[in-house]
Amino acid sequence: MKKSIFASLLALTIAAGAAAQTKAVRVESPIVTEKDFVWYVEQKNAWRHITQQEPQNETAWLNYYNAARYTGWYGEPADSLVHQVMEEMRQAIPNTYTHNLCAYMSVKLGFSHEADGDAYAEAALGMLPEEMQLSDYNEWVCYLAMKGQEQRLAQMAKRFFDSGCYSETVLRYSYNELAGMDQGGIYLGSGDAAIIPKWLIQEGMGLHRDKTIVCVPFLAVKEYRDWLARKLDVVFPSQDMGSYASYDAFEQALLQAIIDRHGSKVYFSCTAQQETMKPWQENLYNEGLLLKYSKKGYDNMAVKRRNVEERYLMEYLLVSFRPEWTAGQRLSANYAVVLADLLPYYAKHNQQRYEWLMNRLVSGVTNTSLPEERKQEILKLLM
Numbered sequence: 001m002k003k004s005i006f007a008s009l010l011a012l013t014i015a016a017g018a019a020a021q022t023k024a025v026r027v028e029s030p031i032v033t034e035k036d037f038v039w040y041v042e043q044k045n046a047w048r049h050i051t052q053q054e055p056q057n058e059t060a061w062l063n064y065y066n067a068a069r070y071t072g073w074y075g076e077p078a079d080s081l082v083h084q085v086m087e088e089m090r091q092a093i094p095n096t097y098t099h100n101l102c103a104y105m106s107v108k109l110g111f112s113h114e115a116d117g118d119a120y121a122e123a124a125l126g127m128l129p130e131e132m133q134l135s136d137y138n139e140w141v142c143y144l145a146m147k148g149q150e151q152r153l154a155q156m157a158k159r160f161f162d163s164g165c166y167s168e169t170v171l172r173y174s175y176n177e178l179a180g181m182d183q184g185g186i187y188l189g190s191g192d193a194a195i196i197p198k199w200l201i202q203e204g205m206g207l208h209r210d211k212t213i214v215c216v217p218f219l220a221v222k223e224y225r226d227w228l229a230r231k232l233d234v235v236f237p238s239q240d241m242g243s244y245a246s247y248d249a250f251e252q253a254l255l256q257a258i259i260d261r262h263g264s265k266v267y268f269s270c271t272a273q274q275e276t277m278k279p280w281q282e283n284l285y286n287e288g289l290l291l292k293y294s295k296k297g298y299d300n301m302a303v304k305r306r307n308v309e310e311r312y313l314m315e316y317l318l319v320s321f322r323p324e325w326t327a328g329q330r331l332s333a334n335y336a337v338v339l340a341d342l343l344p345y346y347a348k349h350n351q352q353r354y355e356w357l358m359n360r361l362v363s364g365v366t367n368t369s370l371p372e373e374r375k376q377e378i379l380k381l382l383m
Contacts, residue, residue: 037074043067058098100124148227161204169328178208189269193327317364329368
């Protein structure tokens with residue numbers, strides 16, 4: 001019995017020591033690198049320890065906050081954890097850049113019951129540090145876009161691009177999406193890795209500025225709708241929710257207004273949610289990485305071949321020189337999913353092009369760190 005108690009105490013001591021020695025590392029968005037729930041809890045504790053030792057360390061507070069909120073990605077409510085972080089932060093670093101940034105995010109994400117977080121956002125934007133983390137840039141380009149602040153968005157996107165902290169692989173995928181579009185095309189998509197890199201390409205590289213990037217979730221924000229209505233010369237239905245059975249029905253009406261006005265200039269991302277595209281499914285034609293709206297049928301496979309042969313830059317799929325974001329690896333593998341149907345044509349008509357494309361599609365899958373089972377599922381599409 002004594003031996004059993006001693007062994008239990010020893011195990012507890014070792015576990016406590018291991019927890020105390022957890023190294024604090026920068027907490028990135030799950031689109032950069034996926035971690036499990038336990039990892040975020042450990043990082044929350046590690047960064048909290050640093051904030052207690054260095055209460056003015058804003059970098060520590062931001063990582064502490066991010067670790068707490070990302071625990072909510074795994075089904076565990078993060079409200080109480082985030083609330084605890086914010087209470088501690090208010091005591092230690094009130095009215096600082098990091099406090100205002102995190103207070104704004106808490107309102108936006110629903111962790112705070114305050115009605116409006118704009119005052120926090122504008123306060124933080126008035127005291128931007130010289131160096132910012134990826135998560136900071138993400139927040140500010142999205143905030144400025146939601147508010148329809150086109151000039152300020154352009155400045156922030158340029159600074160974001162120049163920082164060099166964005167994934168080259170994700171940028172290249174977005175570049176190819178834009179390159180496949182017609183002049184003056186309208187891109188409809190959602191998600192950070194779909195929307196943000198296109199702003200960086202437009203403002204940081206000065207390319208594809210004729211295209212309009214529409215973030216579908218932002219349509220819920222009045223300022224964004226007002227800006228987009230002016231940009232696209234569209235009359236949107238009023239937000240009289242009594243006229244719609246649900247918000248989804250209202251969103252569909254907004255997208256329909258864009259389609260009614262611009263027709264075949266409208267493209268949906270292949271990564272967009274299926275429910276978003278469902279009302280127009282019979283009029284969407286796959287042109288490679290995007291689905292184009294058209295009332296009339298046409299030879300979309302010819303356009304798809306043109307994009308692959310003339311417009312897409314795919315050499316980067318052959319060799320990976322550095323670890324890539326989780327989102328970047330999934331997008332690289334996605335080429336095989338959306339372009340596999342070109343292989344039979346090339347196998348019959350152009351053996352050299354068949355081998356060229358097959359080589360890139362296979363590399364786009366095998367050069368990732370996706371689970372082996374998932375890799376094999378995707379590679380089967382190429383057989």
